Amino acid sequence: MNYNFxxxxxxxxxPALLEGAWLTFQLGCFxxxxxxLIGLVGAALKTYAPWPIRxxxxxxxxxxxxxxxxxxxxxxxxxxxxxxxxxSNEACLLIGLTLNAGAYLTLILRAGFLSVRxxxxxxxxxxxxxxxxxxxxxxxxxxxxxxxxxxxxFFIVVLVMGTSVGALIGVDELTGQxxxxxxxxxxxxxxxxxxxxxxxxxxxxxxxxxxxxxxWAFRVKARIF
Amino acid sequence: xxxLAVSDVRASYGALEVLKGISFSxxxxxxxxxVGPSGSGKSxxxxxxxxxxxxxxxxxxIAGETMNYSxxxxxxxxxxxxxxxxxxxxxxxxxxxxxxxxxxPLKIKNWDKAEVASEARRLLSLVGLADKADAFSDQLxxxxxxxxxxxxxxxxxxxILLLDEVTSALDPELVNEVLDAIRKLADEGMxxxxxxxxxxxxxxVADKVAFMDAGQIVETGTPAELFDAPxxxxxxxxxSKILRH
Numbered sequence: 001m002n003y004n005f006x007x008x009x010x011x012x013x014x015p016a017l018l019e020g021a022w023l024t025f026q027l028g029c030f031x032x033x034x035x036x037l038i039g040l041v042g043a044a045l046k047t048y049a050p051w052p053i054r055x056x057x058x059x060x061x062x063x064x065x066x067x068x069x070x071x072x073x074x075x076x077x078x079x080x081x082x083x084x085x086x087x088s089n090e091a092c093l094l095i096g097l098t099l100n101a102g103a104y105l106t107l108i109l110r111a112g113f114l115s116v117r118x119x120x121x122x123x124x125x126x127x128x129x130x131x132x133x134x135x136x137x138x139x140x141x142x143x144x145x146x147x148x149x150x151x152x153x154f155f156i157v158v159l160v161m162g163t164s165v166g167a168l169i170g171v172d173e174l175t176g177q178x179x180x181x182x183x184x185x186x187x188x189x190x191x192x193x194x195x196x197x198x199x200x201x202x203x204x205x206x207x208x209x210x211x212x213x214x215x216w217a218f219r220v221k222a223r224i225f
Numbered sequence: 226x227x228x229l230a231v232s233d234v235r236a237s238y239g240a241l242e243v244l245k246g247i248s249f250s251x252x253x254x255x256x257x258x259x260v261g262p263s264g265s266g267k268s269x270x271x272x273x274x275x276x277x278x279x280x281x282x283x284x285x286x287i288a289g290e291t292m293n294y295s296x297x298x299x300x301x302x303x304x305x306x307x308x309x310x311x312x313x314x315x316x317x318x319x320x321x322x323x324x325x326x327x328x329x330p331l332k333i334k335n336w337d338k339a340e341v342a343s344e345a346r347r348l349l350s351l352v353g354l355a356d357k358a359d360a361f362s363d364q365l366x367x368x369x370x371x372x373x374x375x376x377x378x379x380x381x382x383x384x385i386l387l388l389d390e391v392t393s394a395l396d397p398e399l400v401n402e403v404l405d406a407i408r409k410l411a412d413e414g415m416x417x418x419x420x421x422x423x424x425x426x427x428x429x430v431a432d433k434v435a436f437m438d439a440g441q442i443v444e445t446g447t448p449a450e451l452f453d454a455p456x457x458x459x460x461x462x463x464x465s466k467i468l469r470h
Contacts, residue, residue: 123315126275127329127381128304137328141319218319 003189010190013181020177021198027166027173028159028206031094035101035158036151042106047113057106064103070165072096077169093166093173101158108150112143145218152210156203174198227286228253228416229385234283236273243269245440246283251433254414258427258448261437262463267420268312270437271387274418275309276300288384308378309387312394314370316362322349322373323358326380334381341380348376352406368399372406379410386410388419392426424468428452436460 010017045057064072073096077089087095116139124134167176174195182191227250236244243266251257259267272278274285276294284293287306292299317325326345330336349355352372362370371391378386388407392400404426410417411430421427427434428448435445436455444451444460452468455461 117315119311119313119315120317122277123311123317125277126304126309127377128301128333129329133333137332138317145319 005190006187007190007194009185009187010181010194014194016181017174017177017195017198020172020174021202023171024159024163024173024175025202025206027090027094027097027163027171028155031097031101031162032155032158034094034098035105036109038098038102039105039107039109042102043109043113046106046110061103061106064100065107069096069100069162070168072100073165073169089166089169089171092169093163093171097158097162097165100162101154104154105151108147108154109143111150112147115146116142141218148214148218152207152214155210156206159206160199160203174202227251228255228288229418230286231270231274232283232285234270234273234285235281236269236278237281242281243440244273244280247437247440247442248283249435249442249445251416251418253416255432256411256417256419256430258419258421258431258434259437260421260424260427260434260451261443265437266440267437268389269440271309271389271418271420274303274307274387276303306383307385307387308381308383309389310371310374310378310391312390314362314367314374314394316370316373316377318362321359321361322354322365325362325373326377329377330380345376345380348379349373351379351409352376353402366399367395368402371395371399371403375403375406375410385416385418388417388421390420390422392421392423422467424452436463438463 042057042061045053049057073092076087076096077092080087120138120142121134124138129137163173164175166173167179170176172180178191178195182188230250232248234244234247235242247266247270249257259270261267269278273280273294276299280294284291285303286292287303290302290306292302294300294303317328320328323342323345326348327341330341330344331338346355346358349358352375354369354372354376357365357369357373362373365373371394375391391407392403395403400423404423407417407419407426408430419427419431431448433445434448434451435442436451436457436459437443438459444455444457451460452464455464
């Protein structure tokens with residue numbers, strides 16, 4: 001093997017890669033936050049709503065979790081314009097990722113709802129707590145703590161795997177940016193080596209942030225490695 | 226006037242009637258024990274008193290107020306006057322020992338912060354856990370958790386304390402530390418209704434005992450009367466089995 005590595009051109013364009021990484025980070029955070037909101041509503045409906053509504057939630061979850069995220073985003077990007085709905089590529093990616101995350105987070109949060117112990121709620125009731133006080137002091141902290149590890153893992157999945165789909169519909173997040181730049185001067189190996197490293201650093205930063213948040217808010221002894 | 230008077234209380238789970246007209250009463254400072262086989266309805270009596278299991282008939286007189294738990298206000302009034310300790314402790318796992326004790330007095334009763342804190346410390350030393358104020362429940366043994374639950378129930382200054390098989394989930398060597406804490410409460414004159422399988426303990430602290438079977442009180446009396454000379458066949462059969470060893 002006598003490949004001549006030339007990283008110089010990658011460093012010249014490093015600010016553009018950083019921009020891509022920043023966009024990836026933002027997309028990951030927004031999609032996760034939006035998905036968490038959908039998941040919270042979905043899980044609450046799955047747990048407490050009458051059956052026709054539970055059935056609709058099931059349809060959403062089954063449809064989304066059993067089809068590739070790429071197909072869902074292509075549906076928004078290439079499919080909807082056929083019926084007159086046009087969104088920007090960033091909007092298609094963000095909406096697609098959010099809907100996708102929402103289905104998985106419905107499942108994760110539902111497990112949290114089911115794990116709340118009726119006995120702790122009864123203890124709260126006998127101490128005179130109202131329903132709202134039970135939610136605030138018992139149910140929410142309990143759900144947050146019990147599903148924290150699954151939530152943190154899923155955030156990384158959205159951040160790394162989810163957002164990179166954007167490259168295929170022309171969103172200049174980290175992967176898209178790397179494809180754009182390397183197709184100009186054909187330094188694929190160098191670009192993707194650096195980008196892989198950047199993903200690891202991004203994930204690492206996110207993991208530390210999540211571990212600190214978990215320790216501070218939910219007393220979870222989260223491991224970073 | 227009795228401090229707690231239960232008259233003809235009935236409760237059902239679906240079609241199954243689990244309490245078929247329970248009546249008993251205790252005076253202030255007395256300790257009553259409910260004993261009997263599993264499934265006889267002992268725990269359900271305590272749950273009904275706390276408004277956790279709805280009653281379908283009868284009424285209860287607690288410290289001068291008669292109620293049948295038909296309104297949220299009556300359930301609140303019952304929970305104001307009584308506190309319960311469960312078999313499985315049921316501590317709030319996301320809170321420290323101190324937070325478990327002070328949550329209800331501070332957030333539900335809005336009592337004075339300094340007074341609540343000093344009362345909580347007094348109760349923790351009463352149950353022998355003054356050094357565990359900042360521990361979380363998963364750092365405590367079962368016996369310690371149950372003593373925290375006892376202190377938490379007392380923090381609301383109940384007039385009557387209900388104990389639902391509070392030692393049944395504990396390792397044998399941890400039972401005594403919980404019983405010691407209850408003995409101290411008895412010495413302080415706390416009115417209590419105890420559901421227990423610790424017959425020696427019941428004999429020691431209880432003023433009166435009711436033997437329950439199949440949702441009914443079959444026989445009542447002092448511990449000595451019931452344990453040593455039961456009048457009904459069902460009670461004689463039960464005590465001959467459990468007091469032999």
